[in-house]
Amino acid sequence: MAQTINAGATPIPDFDAIIIGAGMSGLYQLYRLREQGLRIRVFEAGTEVGGTWYWNRYPGARFDSESYSYGYSFSQELLQEWEWSEHFAGQPETLRYLNHVADKFDLRRDIQFRSRVTAAVYAEDTRSWTITLEDGAQHSTRFLITAIGPLSTPTLPRIEGRDDFKGASFHTARWPKAPVDFSGKRVAVIGTGATGVQTIQTIAGQVGHLTVFQRTPNWCAPLHNGKIDAETQAKIKASYPDMFARCKETFACFLHTPDPRGAFEVSDEEREAFYEKLYAERGFGIWQGNFKDILIDRKANATISEFVARKIRQRVKNQAVAEKLIPRNHGFGTRRLPLETFYYEVYNQDNVELVDINETPIERITPDGIRTSDREYIFDIIIYATGFDAITGSFDKIDFRGVGGARLTDKWKRGPETYLGIMVHEFPNMLMLMGPHTALGNIPRSIEYSVDWVTGLILFAMEKRLTRLEATPEGVKFWTDHVKALGEGLLSNEVNSWMTGINSNVEGKQTRIVARYSGSAPAYRARCDEVAAKGYAELRLG
The missing domain is CATH 3.50.50.60 (FAD/NAD(P)-binding domain)
Structure with a gap:
């Protein structure tokens, strides 16, 4: 009672x-x-x-759940009238969607x-x-x-002198509404989590020079985003009932759910082929649709971690840089997995530098930039991709x-x-x-x-x-x-x-x-x- x-x-x-x-x-x-x-x-x-999609307007902000599985499901009329333009929509489109919802239902x-x-x-x-x-x-x-x-x-790093910087500085979650001009600018990004990855890969082609300050590298996997054509749009709208039923059944409400097999229940060749398949597919399948034991068994996790490490070494030309981008303190998928679009290739650009702050810690922010134990870097813009409380x-x-x-x-x-x-x-x-x-x-x-x-x-x-x-x-x-x-x-x-x-x-x-x-x-x-x-x-x- x-x-x-x-x-x-x-x-x-x-x-x-x-x-x-x-x-x-x-x-x-x-x-x-x-x-x-x-x-x-x-x-x-x-x-x-808009909440998240109002505040997080940094360059490259977008879904890593499929757009059509992310929107509201409560209104069939809304589902049929709204058309997502990409498989993983960017922040501006998502904010337009939420404003549309607010207007439609007054x-x-x-x-x-x-x-x-x-x-x-x-x-x-x-x-x-x-x-x-x-x-x-x-x-x-x-x-x-x-x-x-x-x-x-959002949280800012506890670094001495943070308020002394004379240039422009932004946290990714408090990005200005007015566009930021990166052309020819010397830019620093502190942080390589999900928001850092999206920001880095988006602005690397716009800046004069980009310096990435990394404390903890993260395992990343390809997003494989793309536009949604008219034929696919029609299929999506016709399949909404089945799609949301699928999300209701899966472990974490994604379109993906763990494979019922263990990593060692298949041959080495089958396992490698399965990882290749997942790496080539859209979205979180490589994280949420992988073998059932990769997040609970260290040996199973080591197989996917080694696979992704090989991919990083293949994609990054400078092997010393590649090794810095491979996590050593956690296995694949044990932290929140950033999905990327040519993120690793950014480090092949002549105008991009990676600084490992475990090797050369940041000592302070100066009026002109950032000083590490090794040297002082001069910047026009500092971006804090330092996450959330x-x-x-x-x-x-x-x-x-x-x-x-x-x-x-x-x-x-x-x-x-x-x-x-x-x-x-x-x-x-x-x-x-x-x-x-x-x-x-x-x-x-x-x-x-x-x-x-x-x-x-x-x-x-x-x-x-x-x-x-x-x-x-x-x-x-x-x-x-x-x-x-x-x-x-x-x-x-x-x-x-x-x-x-x-x-x-x-x-x-x-x-x-x-x-x-x-x-x-x-x-x-x-x-x-x-x-x-x-x-x-x-x-x-x-």
């Missing part, structure tokens, strides 16, 4: 639900709740909708832009949340929904306070503790979309499920006249322990990366944690569906 609390008469807040963020999850959550007639307001820090009338939420405080007497904006304005709501994204808080970072930026003033940052000091990745004990009526401990993968597919589940819970509360929904300590412990257990044996959880909560640029985030659900998306949905089917009896309701 559900644990109930006598509600009594509670004041009516300004809104039934407030949503923080107008990215993909915030927009869909607004659509779903508004169609039920609820009073909703979205607060968005930016000047437009979503902007419930969104307040230029409104950064700085605090959210729960009041037990009114069973409501009060959010405070950067300008001091306050608004109350029964339900608070966070749609703030797992990769939305991932998963929990966006929560740390808001002062969330629950029952009795409990601070979320304190509760998560040793790592996140959640119920289904959606709720937190002592934070009633707060519901997280794509929070810690949820199934990530092909994010929009996970977003739609998460939004639908949260919507179902809120409608249940409205129908039952409930004003307080809270995760129990037992429920949180069970789920958090379950998530940790799922991570055991995964090679990725032995690696320092944003997926394990490591960020050398953020104070206190140098210890590995299990911050993401690493089971299958179907298993995650089955567990959440079970909770809903039993009338949310595992929650404390009142």
